[in-house]
Amino acid sequence: MKRVTSRDVAEYVGCSVASVSLVVNGQHEGRISEQLHARILAAIDVLDYRPNQSARSLATRTPSNVVLVCPDVRNPFFGDVFHGIVESLSGKYGVDLRVGPGGADYDSDTVREAQAGNIAGLVLANPSHEVLATFQATCPTVLIDSPDATVSLDRVDIDIRDASRQIAEHLTSLGHRWIAYLDVRRSKDTFVQRREGLEGSLRANGGNIVATAFADELSVAEGSKVFLSSWQEWDAVGVTAIVCADDMLAFGVVGAAHSIGVPIPDRLSIASYNDIPFAQLLDPPLTSVTFDGQELGRLAGQKLLAAIQGDRSGNLTMQTHLQARASTAPAPPTPPAATRTPGSR
Amino acid sequence: MKRVTSRDVAEYVGCSVASVSLVVNGQHEGRISEQLHARILAAIDVLDYRPNQSARSLATRTPSNVVLVCPDVRNPFFGDVFHGIVESLSGKYGVDLRVGPGGADYDSDTVREAQAGNIAGLVLANPSHEVLATFQATCPTVLIDSPDATVSLDRVDIDIRDASRQIAEHLTSLGHRWIAYLDVRRSKDTFVQRREGLEGSLRANGGNIVATAFADELSVAEGSKVFLSSWQEWDAVGVTAIVCADDMLAFGVVGAAHSIGVPIPDRLSIASYNDIPFAQLLDPPLTSVTFDGQELGRLAGQKLLAAIQGDRSGNLTMQTHLQARASTAPAPPTPPAATRTPGSR
DNA sequence: TTGAAAGCGCTAACAT
């Protein structure tokens, strides 16, 4: 398994490694004879020589890869983001994806590991406050969906507050007043804004968040679990709609609601953020705010390219739009246990 | 953005790079004075020095990363696989994920690029025949779901033929005889086996594949598209069930069937391979054969570890089990256009 | 206990 080196090729041909290097890099025009050129090419083929990329970028000081660090590829959203980045960087840089160990979110160590390779650029999707607080740029870096970040890095954001506003107005226009919020226990700007934005817009429209629960992670299973342990209480309080911080949680809630016979949307409306492609196939189709992950990735890729060339391109915020589907409907006329007015918990 | 090097640290402290190296690698016991040790540590902290991983693995000839190459992370299955590998290799190696450019499948170039870094190991998920035919190992490599591969590499496979058998028996036991197969235009063993296995088991049980269509890629949109352009013909032939080569396609079929008012499962049953977590939340819940992507990844990680240590651990085949859900039901008593006997096309 | 020096595989001046 010993790898073939340029020295091996040179010895095989009987020339210097410099000549091999010139040929490999296509710099041979007028520098290497047709003769030698052909023999080197042949030797490369015979020996199956592949230049060692790390050695090469060490020598040239121009790395050839960038890396995307994201919380969890099992959430299709990040698959989309990755795909967008690959698309916009294709041909220019190789793109590697990195996640934290153990399916948990990534932390500063994960980022430092990613920075340890010599890379041309870095994209951080959804960084936690901890990551942001300790982050030291070692190469051009762009942030995705990190709306309140104070670090001086280019960002491509999602207009989260507006997304929350759309959900809030949709729900209140359907007559929902007592709303539960299923948050995730992650210290990230985007989730802070989801909750705060929702709360603000709800209040402005006569609604309120009357109950909140926290998922430990953004997974379907967690969504189910938290719903099952909260529903009895929420039901008693007269909750008619649940907003989830992410589709993954909403999926879990929908599944669990089915399992205990809570009719959606007749008894309970469900809305969420992300609108991953599967959301519209759900039973019932899920009302969700669309974040275009692929476009987000594409833009991040372009910003990274600019940053690598030394042009800071500033921030950019993508708009979202609500997809109202069958998981939300008018609030039941007399919420079963609505013995109180919104806001009075 | 100039990166701090060990030389910078050495100059700052006023010592040699060798001493810095020893401290960084924890080899300082009895070789470096407490004095110097402390000063170097302090300098590392002040300057925020991070060893260049590529330089380091160049020098030691012991790389610290492995890479997983897979077709498309937007298919949650590969997200699971990745997660499994990360889990089993966590702490030992960093794991990078690579895909082909443009959302298409990866090809030999993608693999060669991945091999160009200096890496400890490589995992190829679902390699095409083209990739396999041109593949040259440059480091320990393991294959995932590449059942007929003749290359001499460790593999972790899925018992695809048995998966097909389960689907076939399930469908025929429900009385289905005229079955359409939605294949994908990919030259891969796993898809060959899905189709051949299905065909064989169907025949053995009185059913038959009476029509086949091909998707260009494994996406929900492609599933819808191909279904819409095929259904009229299939309907005419009396097809009562469709088997899809992957859940992604099945999702598209289900969505499209809804859109044109074909009742599932009353008129049409749908079954598929993979059972990604969203399958059971579909409307109706999708009958599918479970492939445990995460476990597959975990096993691949272990095999890779063994291979790196020089132990070839051979092949391993994972069993699957059918999840019969509401998307499959007894065939309609008189298939609308069943004017012919199975097999007579 | 510390430093000098060679070398990992490659590129890029600079010689010849």
Add this chain to the structure above:
DNA sequence: ATGTTAGCGCTTTCAA
């Protein structure tokens, strides 16, 4: 047209 040489940032003998 080709080879020699000096590094890229790091580790690792080997001397001091």
